[in-house]
Amino acid sequence: MKSQIKAGAILSYVALVINSSISLLYTPVMLKLLGQSEYGLYSLATSVAGYVGVLNFGLGNAVIRYTAKYRALKDEENCSRLYGMFSIMYGVLGGIALIIGTILTLTADSIFSSSLDVDEINKLKTLMVIMVINISIGIGFGFFSVVVLAYERFVFQKILSIIGATVVPLIMLPLLIMGYGSVSIAIVTTAINFIIIVINMYYCFKVLRIKVVFKKIEIGLLKEILGFSSLIFLNLIIDKIYWSTDQVILGIYSGAAAISIYTIGVSFTGYFSGLATAISNVFLSRITGMVTKKASDKEISDLFIKISRIQYIILSFVLGGFIVFGQEFIHLWVGKEYNEAFIIAIIILVPMIVSLVQSIGGIILQAKNMQGFKSIIYVVTSFVNVVISIIFVKWWGAIGSALGTAVAFTIGNIIIMNIYYWKKINIDIPRFWANITRMSFAFGASLVFGMTLNRWILAYKWQELFVKIILFSIIYICLMWLTGMNKYEKDTFREVIRNIVYRFKRKKVIQDTSSNTD
Template identity: 40%
Template sequence: MKVNQLKAGAALSYASMVIGYIVSIIYTPMMLRLLGQSEYGLYNLVASIVAYLGVLNFGFGSTYMRYYTRYKVLNDREKIAALNGMFLIIFSIIGLIAVIAGAILAFNTELIFGVELTDNELSRAKILMIILVLNLAISFPSIVFNSHIIANEEFVFQKFIQMIKTVINPFIILPILLMGYGSVGMVVVTTIFNLIIEITNMTFCIKKLNMKFSFRSLEIKLMKEMTIFSSYIFLYMVVDQINWNVDKFILGRHKGTSEVAIYSIGAQLNTYLISISTVISSVFIPRVNSIVAKNSKDRELTTLFIKIGRIQYIFVLLVIIGFIVFGRSFINLWAGENYLVSYYVATVLMIPMLTSLIQNIGIEIRKAQNKHKTAAFFMTLVACINILISIPLAKYYGAIGSAIGTSIAVIINQIFINVYYHKVIGLDILLFWKEIIQLSKGAFIPICTAIVMMMNKNHFADLTFLLLAIPFSVLYLLSMYKFGLNNFEKKLFFNDNLKKLSITNLRKS
C-alpha cells in the first residue's frame, strides 16, 4: 500500500502541477490586467514581507516528522499522542506571536517600504499586510495536521486536496477582481478558502487517521532536544526567505512597485521549475526518515539520492532548455510586453538552480541525520553576502541585477553543499555526478537543436514559435530515452520498481 501511495502521490502531484500550470496560464494574465502592474507589484511586495514571519515556525514541521518516525518505528502510541499535543500547543503560540508581529509591521508600513510608494499604496499595503498575517497565523496550527498526513504517507489525499485548491481558487478570486475589489478582495477570499482547506485536513487526521492528542505529559528534555534540532532548520528557512524574497524588498525600496512586478513574474516562473523537482522528492521524505531511523547504511541513502536526482534532472533540464528557447515568446503573449524583462530574470534564476533541484532530497537526508549545523551557518553567511551584492545590483540594473545577486548565492551554496554531502553526510557525490554525466548524453541532440532554433528565432512569429515547443519536447524525451536513461528508468512507469532501491541494481542499470 505504501508503494501505491508513493506512485499515486507522485502521479497526483504531477497532475496537480500540470493543472496548476494550465490554470496559471489562463488566470495570471487576467489577474495582471485586472490589478495592473503597480498593484500586482504591491501585492507581491507585501507578501514577501509577510513571508518572513513564516520563519516563526522555526522548522518544527521537519522536527515533527523526525520524531514521529522515531516513535512510529517503536510503535509508541503514547509518545506520538504527547508529540501531537506538544506541537499543537507550540504552533498555536507561534500563530499568536505572528499576529502580534504582523500588527507591529502593519502600523509601520511607511518605515518598512520607504519613499518609493505613494500614500494610496501605503494605505493599501497596511490592509493587505493585516489580512495576509491572519492567513499565516491560521496556517501555523495546521502544520501539525499536514505533517501528520505526510508522515503517514497519505499522499493521495494530500495531493488531491492540493489539486482541488489549485483549480477552485482562481474561479473564486476572478469574480472578486472583476467586481473591482482588487488585491484586498483577493487576499480576503484566499484566506477564507485556506481556512476551509485546513479544517478539511484536520478532520481527515482525526477521523481517518485516528490522530490522538495528549497534553498531560509534555517532556521538557524532549522539548530542549527538539529546539536544538530545529534551530538549524530555522537558519535554513531564514536563508530561503532572504534568497527568494529580499530581492522584492530591495526593489520596492529603491525602484518601486513596477520593478517588483517584473521581478515577481520571473520569480514565479522559477517557482514553477522548483515545483517540478520537489513533487518527486517530497513523497520520499518519510522514506528518508525511516532509513535513518533504522540506522541503515549510507549506501542505501546514496542509491535513493542518485535515483531521485536522475529523474529530477530529466524534467528540470527539459524545462530550463525549453524556457531559454521559448520563454521570451511565451512571456510576451502571456504577460505582455511590459514584462519582457521577466524572461531574463527567470533565465538568470533558473540556470544555477539546476544542480540544487536535482539534489534537494539531500536536504531531507541531512535533516534526518541531524547533520545540518555547519551547512546552516555557511548558508546564512552566503545569504548575507547575497543582500550586500544585491543592493547595488538592484540600484543599477533593477530586477535583473537582483536576480544576478541571488544566482551568485545559489552557485556558492551548491559548491559548498556538494563537498559537505560527500565529506560529512556520507553520500557518494562522485558517483552521483558520474551518473548525471552519463544521463546528459541524451541531452546533446536537444541542446544542439535549441542552439539552432535560437539562432533562427527572429524568423518565427511568437505563436508559431511556441507551437514548436511540443515537437521539441518529444525530441528531448526520445533522445533521453535512447541515449540517457538506464534500464531502471525505462521500466519505472511500467514495473513496481520504487521498492527496489539498491546500489547493486543502480550499478547494473
C-alpha cells in the same frame, strides 16, 4: 504505504501541472485587471507578510520525523503525548506570528515611503493585515496538515491541495472582473485556507483517529525537538531571504513596477522548485526509516543518485525548453513590457538547477539530523546575497538583484554543499556527477536543435510556439531515451504510459457502457 508514496509522487506532479496551468492562465488576467503597479504591491505584500510564515519554526519536519520514529516503534502513548506538545507549540507560534505581523504592518510606511505614494502604502498595509491573519491561522493550526503527511496519506493531501488551488481562481475571476482588486484576492485566499484547515482537523480525528494528550512535557524530548527544528527554522529564514528579500529591496529602491517585472521572472523558480520537491518530499519518512535502521552509506548514495537522475531528466527538459523558448513565451504570455523577466529567470534558474536536482540531499540531512553545517553556510551566503543585491540593484535594477541571488546561490548551494555531501555525509558525489555528465548529451543536443529551430521560426505566435515545443520535446525524449536513461528509468516511463493508456481505455469503456445502457 509504497502505493501511497507512488500515488503521492504522481499526484504531486498532477497538482504541480494543475497549479502551474492555473498560474499561467490566471497571471496575465490578474496583470490586466489589476495593472502593473497593483500587481507589484500584491507581490510586495506577499513577500513582506511571508517573513511571518517562517515562524512555524520548521516544526512540520519534526512532526514527520518523530511520528515516523514512534510509529516504527509502535509507541502510541508517547506519540499522543508528542502531539499534545506540538499542538501547544503551534498555537503559541501562531500568536507570536500575529504580533510580529502586526508590527511589520504598522512600520510599512516608514520602510517604503521613499518609493511608494500614500495610496499605495495604505493598500499595501491593508493587504498585509489580511495576509498576516491568514498566515497566523495557518501556523496555529498547521499541525494537523503535517500529521496527514506524517501518516503518508499523500493522496488525500494532494487532492485537497488540488481542489484548493482550483477553487480560489474560480471565485476570484468574477470578483476581479467586477473591480474588487487585490484585497479581494487576499480575503478569498484566507477563507479557502481556513476551510482546508478545518477539513484536515476532521481527517486527523475521524479518519486517522489520532489522540492528542496534554501531559507533562519531557524536557529532554523538547530540547531534542527544538534543536532539530531550530536548524530547519534557520533554513526557512535563509530561504525567505534568498527568495523574498529581492522584492523588498526593489520596493525600497525601485518601486512597484520593478517588483512586478521581477516577480514574473522569479515565478518560474517556483515551478522548477515544485518539480524537484514533488518527488523528494514524499521520501522523508522513508529515509528516516532507513537512517533508523542504520542503512549503509552506499544505500543512501544509491537513493540520492536514483532520485536525482529522475529529477534531472525532468528538470533539464523544462530548463532546456525555457532557455530556447522562454523569451517568446513571456512576450506572448504577459506582454513585451515584461521581456526583462526572461533574463531575470535565466540568471537564477541556471545555477538553481543543480541544487534542485540534489534536493533529496536536504531530505537526507533532515533524516540524519545533520543540517547544522548547511544552515551555517546558508546564513553566510544569504547575507552575501543581500549585500550584493543592494549594490547591484542600484546599478542594474531588477536584473542586478537576480545576479546577486545567483552568485550567492552558486557559492552556497552548489560548491560548498557538494563538498559537504561528499566529505561529511559520505554521499558519492563523484558518481553523481559522472551520471549527470553522461546524461547531459541529450540536454545539450536538444538546446542546439531548439536554437536552430528558433532561427527558422520566430513569429511570436502561439501556434508556432506550440509546434516548436512539440518538436523540441520529441527530440529531447528520444535522445534522453537513447543516451541518458537507464533500465529502471525506462521501465518507470513505460509504467507511467501504460497506466495513462489503461485509465483512458477504462474511462472510454465505462462511457460506452453508460451510453449503451441509456
